[in-house]
Amino acid sequence: MSDVCGIETPSRPLHKAEAGPADYFALLKPRVMSLVVFTGLVGMVMAPGSMHPVLALTALLCIAIGAGASGAINMWYDADIDAEMARTRGRPIPQGRIAPGEALGFGATLAVASVAIMGLLINLAAAALLALTIAFYVFxxxxxxxxxxxxxxxxxxxxxxxxxxxxxxxxSGEVSLVSIALFLIIFMWTPPHFWALSLYRADDYARVGVPMLPVVAGERETRRQILIYSVLLLPVTLVPLWLGAAGFAYGLVAALLGLLFIAGALRVWRAGATHRPARQLFGFSILYLFLIFATLLAEAGLGLAGMA
Amino acid sequence: MPKGEMHRDRRSRNLALAGVLAALAVLFFLVTIVKMAGQG
Incomplete structure (x- = not known):
């Protein structure tokens, strides 16, 4: 292997022939991973039953590695369009620091390992859901x-x-209505979060042929959809309260944050050519999801849930 | 790319991999202790 290292080939832009640990870490999409680990932790703490800290740490590690693995496989598949978009141009594969096949091998290995460890050390329900998550993201x-x-x-x-x-x-070893409610919150949050981003990145998506909503249906329709999802998101965040899995404090925080989200979406809706409100809504949406889950975590940790 | 730089990059990659493997060994050991104590 050593004899091929450092040889520049025109087909592959070699800025740096040997990738460092940081390049492999970047393949795991660490910023996405942090939100994934955090929401996973909240589900774990809210669930009935207790977990030994070592096993909880192991489960979180499996979630993090599994999510990272799907990120690496995504970067392998999307290397062609990543190279064309400003937001993703700096990733290790477009930069030529990691070969596409190497990223695929890295991702596939970690995906299988994370699911296997989850199944052997934690339980099969969690392993099955992790496998489903990775498969859903990739395929x-x-x-x-x-x-x-x-x-x-x-x-x-x-x-x-x-x-x-x-x-x-x-x-807990099971799927429950409350855990499905937590799923629904992130599910309803994702479209307005991503469409806010795609409003000011539309040119990038159009150039590489990814049919993001502003590219296909126009900015006006995208703004309308952001508003619709923001309005629907508010009642969905109140479902844990209704199921008795969250308390008064959560209800208050979720309602307040939900109204702020709708206000942000309204500003995006009314904005003319400027993309500033969309940028602000994108930034706020990340803080929003963090605060929603942090409140659920605080309530579950303090034993305040179900005291509405 | 100079050979020294290449070796340095490879060395840091190998050290990182050694660290990951050592951490996994410790984790599996701890999980075994927890499981044998009947707490898992």
């Missing part, structure tokens, strides 16, 4: 929907919504 979202339909992120968003269900299953 349904990345390979099937992303380049075909503007509904790509609506359906594909399910992959990002599974982690609290995996955490819940890791702690």
């Amino acid at each position: 349904v979202y990345t390979i099937w929907l992303k380049r075909r339909t503007p509904q790509n992120i609506v359906i594909g968003g399910a992959a990002g919504a599974f982690p609290p269900m995996i955490g819940w299953a890791a702690a």
